[in-house]
Amino acid sequence: MTTPLLEVRNLRVQFPTRRGLLTAVDDVSLTIAPGEVLGVVGESGAGKSLTGAAIIGLLEPPGRIASGEILLNGRRIDNLSAEEFRKIRGREIGAIFQDPLTSLNPLYTIGRQITETILTHLNVTPDEAKQRAIDLLNEVGIPAADKRIDHYPHQFSGGMRQRVVISLALAAQPKLIIADEPTTALDVSIQAQIITLLKKLCREHGTSVMLVTHDMGVIAETADRVAVMYAGRIAEIGPVAEVIHHPQHPYTVGLMGAIPNLGEEVERLTQIDGSMPRLNAIPTGCAFNPRCTRKGEVGARCTTERPSLMNAGKTQAACWLYSEGAATNTTNTPQSVAA
Amino acid sequence: MLAFIIRRLLQSVLVMLTVGFIAFSLFNFVGDPVSLMLPPEATQADRDEVRKSLGLDQPFYVQFGTFLGNAVQGNFGISLRLGRPVSQLLAERLPATLELAMTAAVFGLLVGIPMGVYTALKRDKWTSKVLLTGSLVGVSLPNFLIGIFLILIFAVWLGWLPSFGRGETTAIGFWTTGFLTTEGLKAIILPAITLGFYPITLIMRLVRAEMLEVLRTDYIKFARARGLTNNAVHFGHALKNTLVPVITITGLQLGAIIAFAIITETVFQWPGMGLLFIQAVQFADIPVMAAYLCLIGFIFVVVNLVVDLLYFAVDPRLRVERSGSGGH
Numbered sequence: 001m002t003t004p005l006l007e008v009r010n011l012r013v014q015f016p017t018r019r020g021l022l023t024a025v026d027d028v029s030l031t032i033a034p035g036e037v038l039g040v041v042g043e044s045g046a047g048k049s050l051t052g053a054a055i056i057g058l059l060e061p062p063g064r065i066a067s068g069e070i071l072l073n074g075r076r077i078d079n080l081s082a083e084e085f086r087k088i089r090g091r092e093i094g095a096i097f098q099d100p101l102t103s104l105n106p107l108y109t110i111g112r113q114i115t116e117t118i119l120t121h122l123n124v125t126p127d128e129a130k131q132r133a134i135d136l137l138n139e140v141g142i143p144a145a146d147k148r149i150d151h152y153p154h155q156f157s158g159g160m161r162q163r164v165v166i167s168l169a170l171a172a173q174p175k176l177i178i179a180d181e182p183t184t185a186l187d188v189s190i191q192a193q194i195i196t197l198l199k200k201l202c203r204e205h206g207t208s209v210m211l212v213t214h215d216m217g218v219i220a221e222t223a224d225r226v227a228v229m230y231a232g233r234i235a236e237i238g239p240v241a242e243v244i245h246h247p248q249h250p251y252t253v254g255l256m257g258a259i260p261n262l263g264e265e266v267e268r269l270t271q272i273d274g275s276m277p278r279l280n281a282i283p284t285g286c287a288f289n290p291r292c293t294r295k296g297e298v299g300a301r302c303t304t305e306r307p308s309l310m311n312a313g314k315t316q317a318a319c320w321l322y323s324e325g326a327a328t329n330t331t332n333t334p335q336s337v338a339a
Numbered sequence: 340m341l342a343f344i345i346r347r348l349l350q351s352v353l354v355m356l357t358v359g360f361i362a363f364s365l366f367n368f369v370g371d372p373v374s375l376m377l378p379p380e381a382t383q384a385d386r387d388e389v390r391k392s393l394g395l396d397q398p399f400y401v402q403f404g405t406f407l408g409n410a411v412q413g414n415f416g417i418s419l420r421l422g423r424p425v426s427q428l429l430a431e432r433l434p435a436t437l438e439l440a441m442t443a444a445v446f447g448l449l450v451g452i453p454m455g456v457y458t459a460l461k462r463d464k465w466t467s468k469v470l471l472t473g474s475l476v477g478v479s480l481p482n483f484l485i486g487i488f489l490i491l492i493f494a495v496w497l498g499w500l501p502s503f504g505r506g507e508t509t510a511i512g513f514w515t516t517g518f519l520t521t522e523g524l525k526a527i528i529l530p531a532i533t534l535g536f537y538p539i540t541l542i543m544r545l546v547r548a549e550m551l552e553v554l555r556t557d558y559i560k561f562a563r564a565r566g567l568t569n570n571a572v573h574f575g576h577a578l579k580n581t582l583v584p585v586i587t588i589t590g591l592q593l594g595a596i597i598a599f600a601i602i603t604e605t606v607f608q609w610p611g612m613g614l615l616f617i618q619a620v621q622f623a624d625i626p627v628m629a630a631y632l633c634l635i636g637f638i639f640v641v642v643n644l645v646v647d648l649l650y651f652a653v654d655p656r657l658r659v660e661r662s663g664s665g666g667h
Contacts, residue, residue, distance in 0.1 A: 102557035
């Protein structure tokens with residue numbers, strides 16, 4: 001196996017509050033290989049965006065990395081000084097945020113914002129930077145880029161602005177892009193275009209992507225592997241087709257069952273009873289245990305001992321069902337969602 | 340853009356007409372000018388004669404028209420107290436007041452903006468807290484008290500700076516300036532600080548509040564995610580976005596500074612328009628008061644117009660260009 005581009009080891013993000021420490025990201029480990037697209041899904045508050053923010057070093061205080069390591073190309077980056085980390089942002093790790101309407105500074109032309117990013121990171125002349133900005137805009141599909149470069153953000157539509165944001169993220173040729181809900185704020189018809197564009201550009205540039213979203217459709221279309229997060233922990237991680245078609249963790253199973261499928265008559269979509277626990281009330285053992293339909297099968301362990309990721313089918317799931325000694329094993333997989 | 344300017348100009352004319360009317364009414368409110376001008380023993384015939392020669396027998400709107408016509412040409416009559424043309428008096432005093440007001444305003448911006456940025460960026464430092472608390476004092480202390488304190492400390496105790504007057508001035512054409520002599524420069528320091536104290540604290544608090552707001556926005560987060568330097572993020576991206584409200588307040592403050600100069604000029608015996616006005620009030624010198632009112636009104640109108648135009652320079656969203664819209 002090649003060395004991963006990004007490796008996150010046992011990351012824990014905490015927020016000190018008046019009522020004690022809240023652990024928003026708890027013992028998360030994941031890797032992203034060069035050129036790979038890793039999808040991160042989960043409900044609101046599952047810790048997926050915070051994981052992304054921790055990786056690019058933009059956790060907002062008082063949030064902080066309490067323990068764990070983040071390695072980029074084998075080099076530890078989570079303990080760098082603010083100035084050292086700044087040089088990595090944009091240059092080695094790019095970012096795309098949710099709302100293209102507010103991601104661009106309204107007072108500067110898009111050309112200025114792109115050249116500014118290029119000049120910050122690359123050793124080029126202003127003219128070369130401008131040419132590169134025009135090339136980038138062409139590449140993300142902005143027509144008449146040489147003219148539009150002098151336009152202000154408000155002169156672009158939402159979809160066009162997200163294209164500009166993507167060109168900004170790619171401006172200094174980073175190896176990894178953290179895309180936090182890149183299509184959520186967009187019109188459905190434009191979402192597909194943006195996802196296709198992002199996918200195409202990353203393939204061409206060999207850029208890895210960590211795609212944070214709650215939209216399984218986007219993940220299914222884009223990602224190579226997917227991590228499912230629940231209450232700050234990874235519930236299941238594995239190849240995207242496996243996780244979607246043969247989910248192992250009871251939470252993933254429930255999640256997939258809740259997705260409507262076109263061309264199939266279903267009376268009711270299944271739903272997971274209850275809701276995700278609040279950060280100050282995460283149950284002991286498996287965080288999902290109060291809502292789990294299968295917790296009786298492996299005894300009391302679910303409520304007392306926290307499961308780590310275990311091999312389960314072709315994925316890894318944090319569930320005692322798949323521990324070595326468990327009676328019910330992968331032979332008795334939960335009903336998979338029809339392909 | 341052009342339509343906007345024309346509309347604003349028309350509004351300005353309306354404002355000036357109103358101010359002119361109020362100034363004109365002063366003459367009638369404060370009593371009959373004829374009885375002020377003539378000795379008590381003058382006969383009725385004398386009175387009628389004077390009344391007629393001054394045009395005071397005309398109907399009110401004709402008088403107002405004449406007043407406006409004269410005012411537009413800069414003719415506000417003769418000062419009752421000094422017996423010289425009012426326009427000439429004001430022209431002599433205008434440079435002193437404008438130099439003081441401009442120095443105070445520049446001082447307010449140069450000190451207020453950096454302090455606002457600093458207290459926003461280093462929110463938790465004790466220096467920020469000291470500045471913020473100090474600014475409360477600045478907002479609440481009356482102007483004249485600050486002036487008197489400054490005189491006490493720097494003029495009386497330390498003896499570094501003069502306590503009154505404008506020092507030595509140099510005449511450049513009609514304009515007399517105090518900026519070219521050391522004496523003049525030393526003399527303007529205390530009054531400018533006194534006058535600029537309130538704007539400093541106001542601008543500082545405003546910039547701080549706006550900065551905190553802007554620093555939370557997505558485009559600042561995105562600018563950080565692009566790896567821009569802190570200076571580029573704070574001063575290039577954040578500060579510029581705080582400028583629109585700052586320009587508004589500074590513009591209004593500039594008008595207020597010129598008007599407030601009355602008090603500072605009195606404390607420091609600064610030979611500006613404010614001092615002239617105070618003396619005019621004591622003497623019921625109506626032509627001077629009316630002219631001062633019109634002039635201050637005019638300055639306010641001009642400053643507001645400039646502020647509106649500055650918005651266009653700062654915020655591209657206000658410039659109406661329809662050429663480039665398109666996309667999806």
